[in-house]
Amino acid sequence: MKRFSIQRLCAIIIKEFIQMKRDRLTFAMIVAIPLLQLILFGYAINSNPKYLPTAVMSSDQSAFTRRFIRSLQDTTYFRVVSLPKSEAMAQKLLRTNRAQFVLNIPSDFSRDLIRGKRPSLLLTVDTTDSMAAANAIAASNILTKDVFDHLLTGALSYLRPTPPPFNLIIHAKYNPELITQYNIVPGLIGVVLTMTMVIITALAMTREVERGTMESLLATPARPLEVMLGKVIPYIIVGYLQLFLILGAAYFVFRIPAEGSLFLLCCAALPFIAANLSVGVMFSTAAKNQLQATQMSIFFFLPSILLSGFMFPFYGMPVWAQKIGSILPLTYFLRMTRGILLKGNTLADAWPNIWPIILFMIIALFVGVMRYRQTLD
Amino acid sequence: MSSDYIIDVQNLCKSFGDKEVVHRVNLQVKSGEIFGFLGPNGSGKTTTIRMICGLLKPTSGEGHCLGYDIIKDAYQIKKEVGYMTQQFSLYEDLTIRENLEFTGRVYQLKNYKTLVNEALENLGLIGRQNQLTGTLSGGWKRRLALAGAMLHQPKLLLLDEPTAGVDPKARRQFWNEIHELSERGITTLVSTHYMDEAERCHRLAYIAYGSLLATGTIPDVIKNAGLTMWVVSGENLNKLANQLRELPAIEQVTVFGKELHVVGTDKKALANAIKPFQKKPYTWEEELATLEDVFISLVGKAKDNFYLIKN
Known part of the structure; x- marks a missing residue:
């Protein structure tokens, strides 16, 4: 019932x-x-942002620096939006969100490079948004390995980096383009x-x-x-x-x-x-x-x-x-x-x-x- | 259980938390009668009705409704009772016909389409059957709700304040319908706080503060209350009313337009108390107490008892 x-x-x-x-x-x-x-x-x-605004303060104009800047942009993560004249101007761009990266190229970078003195480039990153910067940082890291490869020929070939003792092959599966x-x-x-x-x-x-x-x-x-x-x-x-x-x-x-x-x-x-x-x-x-x-x-x-x-x-x-x-x-x-x-x-x-x-x-x-x-x- | 009674409950109690809202209520309703259930707001009328139709489980007490145990056979009671809630509780966003058809299907009526058509004919709503229920006037909503409660042809109707907020003409119409149903042998338990409606019931019960104070036919209730009432007419009644209220033998003094109702329990003491005022310009006449006087007196006494127990 x-x-x-x-x-x-x-x-x-x-x-x-x-x-x-x-x-x-x-x-x-x-x-x-x-x-x-x-x-x-x-x-x-988009959790993989590209073309992030970048400022470049270069005190050294050479084939090497031009090459580096072009390669940086070719990673698709960086877009040069400004060329500040002073350190203070560069910092202001970062502070006011007009640039997320500032690349500092010292005046004797090319000279020291050729002399084998292992000079440094400084990439200052606004990491308030850590997610936005992570992929760009990773992409810029890879550049050091081979960015100057075709410039370092002939007399400069001694500057070529030695290949690492082993290879790590990364295979991005299911969504290779992220x-x-x-x-x-x-x-x-x-x-x-x-x-x-x-x-x-x-x-x-x-x-x-x-x-x-x-x-x-x-x-x-x-x-x-x-x-x-x-x-x-x-x-x-x-x-x-x-x-x-x-x-x-x-x-x-x-x-x-x-x-x-x-x-x-x-x-x-x-x-x-x-x-x-x-x-x-x-x-x-x-x-x-x-x-x-x-x-x-x-x-x-x-x-x-x-x-x-x-x-x-x-x-x-x-x-x-x-x-x-x-x-x-x-x-x-x-x-x-x-x-x-x-x-x-x-x-x-x-x-x-x-x-x-x-x-x-x-x-x-x-x-x-x-x-x-x-x-x- | 006694088969003479459609509703027969003993010592029904209901507590919500530690608050007892119904206290030892006994009710017997005979087949075919219209039983009025009266009491002020919040006195436990709705709770009692809900216990009778199986919606609420009593904290203690027992009883039968239509021969079914109100605790064990709630499902059977629901099938055979027509219950009309205090609040209008048809679906306002359904049309008149859709509401009745829904009721028909939920009660598993085989020929519900015919029954709905008949109900619509009787109500005179056949032409408005596709109107949204929410757009009906208060009186029509009540009549539709009654038709919905009657659709499965129950032998017992439980109506919880069916005419609250309805205009006098619609109320009269509503009560005529209840009397017609009664002639067809349908028993009705109806709660109300209108006195004129109480007078249209065969028998009634009065509840206040969760306790039943009186039951019986209207003359019985009035007789059992044992009240003596004097009706005073004349000028300046308000002044007289204030003077009379000071006297301990007089229980209540109520102004009804150009008359004053003076009520007391002790006939002799009352007669003595009013003696000094029985002169011009007032005329005094002893009359039978009305239902309203009885109820006001009952509530007054119940209130005193209620606070005595509480403190």
Whole structure:
């Protein structure tokens, strides 16, 4: 007699869809958030910045110095924007953000070079933003090895550096050109789903409490699991719409390669969507009104975006932060989507990232159903 | 349990934290009657109704509703009771028809489309069935909520302040509908704080500070209160009222327009107390106390008891 009823479940699903259709703001959120994030993260963010403003203060004009400056620009990380006349002027450029690098070439650089006195060049770097400078510094380091190779011929060949005793071959795999979008856009799928799924369900449930309709819903024979599934299923469909929207943009706009199976990705997305919806339901059982529900969603969203490895490298975090990150479903989902899209992961490869999401979902759903107030106490 | 009673609860108590909001309430409602449930705001009416229909678990006490145990068979009670909440609780962003159809589906009614059509016909809302519910007036919302609560044809209706904030004409219409349902054998428990509505009930119960103070038919309640009331008419009644309030034998003095109701429990002491004032320009007449006088007196006494227990 207390059996689960498909008819009652459908009743709630139909109602939920009608309400979603009429609520323009929610509908806008469903479509606008993925688009906005795609544009912002996809086009605006670049963790490998190039053509950084550089000032060169040279007191020595020779074939060597001209060669060095040209090679520096050829790395694509440096762009000479200014030639200050004095040290004070150069420092001012750094202070006022008009240059991120100042290259100092001493007056007797070429002379000392030829005499084999191993002269120094000074590259002063504004490292307030350490991330922006890191790749440029690495690129400039390599220059010392062979920048003057074709100038040091004939009589000057004694100045050629001796080759190192062994070679280290570096093979940048999966994203050899270090294109930021390759990392960000697949990650965005998870971020957008986390953001919208949690908040939309949390709001949908609390709205019933706030408007007083929960009391009549509780007074009907509808059972807690029916109400919960009835609320969750429409948003699973919404989640898939968002997934397809971002996948489409990834493929057609950002040309992200799809090395693995898209079908696998879509299947594996289900537990992730459900996990986030369950978190929303869980929050709604604790929130008294829609404002509280929103606040709780942000509390979940912030660690998700910061500690999952979406914005900052996961292995760069201290152990305690990695541990928090290891609880969040987004962490695993990011590895899984990147793995499938960029590395061509198969189900067997992706499984270590799928089961933690399923586990999280089961726990969140269980807590949600337990906490859901069948009675109003 | 007794099969004569549709609702039969004993010693219902409910506490939220350490605050007891319902204290040992006994209620018996007979089949087919309209039972009025009265009391000031925050007296525990809504909590009691929620316990009867299985929405809240009583802290202690027991009872039956439609023959089902209110603690164990909450699910069955929900299926067979029509409950209309105090707050309007249909979906405002659904149309009139969508709301009723939703109710029909949730109650798993096989022929819900026909039932919804009938309900819309009866309400006279068939022409406005696609209007958003949120745009209806207060009175219409109440009637629609009643139709929603009646859709699954329950034998018992629980109405929690169904006419709060509704204009007199709509209220009368609403009550006519309840009487029609009663003639068809449907039992109604209705909470209200309008006296004129109390007078349209077959029997009533009065609750204040979580405790039941009186139950019975209107004449019973008035008789059991044992009040004596004098009605004074004349000039300058406010001045007289202030003088009378000083006298210990007089429990309450209330001004009703051009009349003054002077009420006391001890008939003799009251007669002695008013003697010096029974002269021109006032005319004094002894009358039967009204329901309102009885309730005001009951609440006054309950309040004293309540603070005695608390302190």
